[in-house]
Amino acid sequence: xxxxxxxxxxxxxxxxxxxxxxxxxxxxxxxxxxxxxxxxxxxxxxxxxxxxxxxxxxxxxxxxxxxxxxxxxxxxxxxxxxxxxxxxxxxxxxxxxxxxxxxxxxxxxxxxxxxxxxxxxxxxxxxxxxxxxxxxxxxxxxxxxxxxxxxxxxxxxxxxxxxxxxxxxxxxxxxxxxxxxxxxxxxxxxxxxxxxxxxxxxxxxxxxxxxxxxxxxxxxxxxxxxxxxxxxxxxxxxxxxxxxxxxxxxxxxxxxxxxxxxxxxxxxxxxxxxxxxxxxxxxxxxxxxxxxxxxxxxxx
Numbered sequence: 001x002x003x004x005x006x007x008x009x010x011x012x013x014x015x016x017x018x019x020x021x022x023x024x025x026x027x028x029x030x031x032x033x034x035x036x037x038x039x040x041x042x043x044x045x046x047x048x049x050x051x052x053x054x055x056x057x058x059x060x061x062x063x064x065x066x067x068x069x070x071x072x073x074x075x076x077x078x079x080x081x082x083x084x085x086x087x088x089x090x091x092x093x094x095x096x097x098x099x100x101x102x103x104x105x106x107x108x109x110x111x112x113x114x115x116x117x118x119x120x121x122x123x124x125x126x127x128x129x130x131x132x133x134x135x136x137x138x139x140x141x142x143x144x145x146x147x148x149x150x151x152x153x154x155x156x157x158x159x160x161x162x163x164x165x166x167x168x169x170x171x172x173x174x175x176x177x178x179x180x181x182x183x184x185x186x187x188x189x190x191x192x193x194x195x196x197x198x199x200x201x202x203x204x205x206x207x208x209x210x211x212x213x214x215x216x217x218x219x220x221x222x223x224x225x226x227x228x229x230x231x232x233x234x235x236x237x238x239x240x241x242x243x244x245x246x247x248x249x250x251x252x253x254x255x256x257x258x259x260x261x262x263x264x265x266x267x268x269x270x271x272x273x274x275x276x277x278x279x280x281x282x283x284x285x286x287x288x289x290x291x292x293x294x295x296x297x298x299x300x
Contacts, residue, residue, distance in 0.1 A: 006030070007153050008057035008064045010077050010084060012039045014235055015097070015124060016067030018131025019157040024048055025134065026156035031057040033077075054084035063093045063153045065122075070243055071104035078108060090116035093150040097122050097138075099179060101247050102172040109142075109168040118146035121168040123175035124158070125182075127222060128235045135159035139178070141170035176251055179244040180262050185219035186241065187265040190286035192220075193227045198293050203228045226283040230299020238285065239278040241269045 005028050009020040012034040023030040024047050031049040033056070034040055040050040051057040054077045058064050064084055068074050074096065078085045085094075094112050096105055096119065109119040120142035130136050134157050140147065141164045147154070154161055164170045192215075196206040207224045210216055226232060245266040252259040272278070272288045280287075290297045 005062045005152050006060050008033065008051075008054075008061035008084070009067060010054050010057065010064065011067035011069075011073075012036075012043060013067060013069075014128035015131045015136070016065070017043075018128060018134070018136070019065055019067065019097075019124075020048060021046055021132060022134030022157045023153060026152070028153055028156060031061065033057045053082035054078070055082040055087035058084035058088040058092065061088065061092060063095060063150045064088060065095045065097055065153075065157075067097050069240070070098065071100035071108075074098045074100065074104070074108055079111065085112060085115055085117065088115075088117060091118060091149075093118045093120060093146050095120045095122040095150060095154070097124050099123055099175055099244050099247065100172060101251060102169040102176070105172040106169045118143060118149060119168055120146045120150060120154075121171035122154075123171050125175070125178055126159075130159070131157070138162065139164060139171045139174045141165045142168055173251075176244075176248055179241075180248045180259065182219055183241045183245045183248070183269065184261045184265045185217045186223055186282050187268050187285060189217075189220045189223050190227065190268075190283060190289055193224065194286050194289040194293060194295070194297065197290065197297055198295050203298070223281075223283040226281055227286045227297060230297060232281040232284045232287070232299060234279055234281045236282050237279050238269055238272050238282050241282050242266070242273050242278070245269060 007023050007028050007030045009016050010033045012032050020030050020032045031051050032043040033051050033054055094117050105121050112119050120140050122138050122140045124136045124138055126136040136158045137160045138158045139162050207228050248262050268285050272285045277284045
């Protein structure tokens with residue numbers, strides 16, 4: 001089935017790039033779309049096709065993955081000038097992999113449905129390394145027909161597909177919960193490692209011990225080495241969690257559900273962004289805390 005399928009990936013950031021390369025690895029001809037010419041050249045070198053507009057990629061695609069940053073960008077690449085939706089054939093599957101408010105996902109899906117398209121609410125998790133390995137987790141909801149048609153492509157990019165129901169919006173709700181935990185755990189990792197440095201502990205030793213202890217988390221294991229090594233190459237940036245925890249805060253407010261840890265972490269990410277750290281790796285919130293403590297972490 002993969003041999004007869006064609007895919008498009010709109011947005012070749014860290015997650016979209018991993019998905020696009022994984023699709024090629026699975027033998028699925030894939031067209032990548034990005035605003036950065038150097039990224040398109042790099043994708044060509046991997047054996048992919050490229051387009052400079054979403055419309056240019058969508059016409060021949062059976063499945064279109066949307067990996068842009070936010071709801072506004074998703075609206076633009078789908079329905080703006082040279083948008084993908086108008087160029088796609090009826091019955092094309094649109095997998096919306098953007099972390100955005102569930103209400104925004106539902107609104108986009110309704111417009112696509114009205115144009116005869118199939119839609120999967122398909123936010124992903126796992127980070128850039130798992131994305132590149134084709135081992136992301138997909139938190140998916142949508143019609144069974146959409147999942148069935150897109151199955152070879154979904155299998156190519158993921159190790160686990162959670163089918164959460166037929167209603168679009170459920171996937172985005174579950175991703176929101178994931179991002180709540182992810183953002184709080186990154187903030188906690190930054191706080192813990194900064195305190196370790198402040199009291200004179202060796203950061204590598206602390207990381208090694210906690211990694212085998214009850215205080216460990218996936219984010220500590222993944223982001224801790226960034227702080228130990230002073231490497232803030234943006235695999236996922238501070239500004240991403242300003243956006244994602246902003247979604248959590250807004251949706252929690254609408255549900256009248258208190259989220260005090262989210263609010264504290266969100267304030268930290270916002271302050272780090274205001275200090276010029278927005279495009280650095282999200283673990284760079286540790287640099288903000290270190291500055292407040294009057295200490296220097298590696299890389300500072």
